[in-house]
Amino acid sequence: MPHTVQGVVSRAKGAPVELVDVVVPDPGPGDAVVDVQACGVCHTDLHYRDGGIGDDYPYLLGHEAAGRVSAVGEGVVGLEVGDFVVLNWRAVCGVCRACAAGKPWYCFDTRNASTPMTLADGTPLSPALGIGAFASKTLVAAGQCTKVDERLPAEQAGLLGCGVMAGFGAAVNTGGVTRGQSVAVIGCGGVGDAAIAGARLAGATTVVAVDVEDRKLEWAKGFGATHVVNSRSEDVVTRVQEICGGVGADVVVDAVGRPETYRQAFEARDLAGTVVLVGVPNPEHTVELPMGDVFGRGGALKSSWYGDCLPSRDFPMLADLALQGRFPLADFVSETVGIGDVEDAFAKMQRGDVLRSVVVL
Known part of the structure; x- marks a missing residue:
């Protein structure tokens, strides 16, 4: 009944x-x-x-x-x-x-x-x-x-x-982060920190956390960020490029979903690098990119739906990793x-x- x-x-x-x-x-x-x-x-x-x-x-x-x-x-x-x-x-x-x-x-x-x-x-x-x-x-x-x-x-x-899977999957499933790569994550709330933790678990050696609040950047360090950038006081693109060998990150995850953060993600990636949009944008927002750079930089511009997860595969895996103390x-x-x-x-x-x-x- x-x-x-x-x-x-x-x-x-x-x-x-x-x-x-x-x-x-x-x-x-x-x-x-x-x-x-x-x-x-x-x-x-x-x-x-x-x-x-x-x-x-x-x-x-x-x-x-x-x-x-x-x-x-x-x-x-x-x-x-x-x-x-x-x-x-x-x-x-x-x-x-x-x-x-x-x-x-x-x-x-x-x-x-x-x-x-x-x-x-x-x-x-x-x-x-x-x-x-x-x-x-x-x-x-x-x-x-x-x-x-x-x-x-x-x-x-x-x-x-939801949030943890979206962030983890954005880095690991959509972004395909693997051993030795550099990653930048813009926005260090729950989704962004899950992307950071996922990137470190996947073997990324450089993980740059970007946010406007120092408190959130400190939290990001706890999830595995190796470097932090406060975008209120530092130029995101310049700093990410400097940290990542002068060329930019292999994968940049935009966990905010605003035109300005997406543009930062696009410009902060290395040649043939990947941009992953997982932050949910306002449907009214638009972004403009120079087509010469879209073509010349190569790589991929991806959107991550729910971390491109398969729940029957990914939820039990993450649960096991948590119980093992690895996530x-x-x-x-x-x-x-x-x-x-x-x-x-x-x-x-x-x-x-x-x-x-x-x-x-």
Whole structure:
């Protein structure tokens, strides 16, 4: 039978979120109900609240989550009640042209739950990234549930579902960072620091962190940055080139997504180097590049969707690396908070006080 739980809902653009009753229906064919144990407070949730993603209000926020499966629908295979899972927002279909081409991380027909969760009056909710996990239960497609080692604390495991995976994947999957390379990362929030940690794990010997705040640059050192550049007081392109042998970095990750940071990334890379855009841009922004440089520099300009990850492959790998002490997942958790503290967590995030606040349910 359906369950009524408390959930964090955004009703209107820019309005403070509310903690209200949410009705979670029984799972339909191919669906699963997950008892959420922890959910990170991500910038994407703030974008939903502020109308930066769409206007399909009301939104049930929260998507960076881990928990246990409590029910499965008809036809679900490979997932059972009691499984400890991280939720993902790209449940691949297996049959679209990207999947058929052997590139399921680009799946063009990802799955979500077959029926909506609702407010108590029956109003359908739009779950953030098809998940909606600022609630003690949520309904998702079974393919959005990725099993990982249950020894990993839920407040750490949930972060694999978005920001950490996006940053790590931007460096390792999209950027293809490998041994001995130089890397620059512009923007040292959670995504940028995950890119830094991923680059070091992949064997990069020079990793330059770029940000406007000294506090964030100190955090970046803890994740493996070998050099730091404060772009308020130093010219980013000149300094990155100087640090990287006078020629620029092999891979530059833009974890901000603004025209000026993308231009910096483009100019700070070496010949035949790679630029990776993982910061989500404002759709209204544009960037101009000289075509002579686009041609003459060679290399690649790439966008990284969700770190070009395959959840079934990458989530368990990162969980295992964290348990082995080889990936500093625990260091991304700045604080744990209650479900009624999301608005306050948004404010801390906007001030740059935290990498991640994590709601524990």
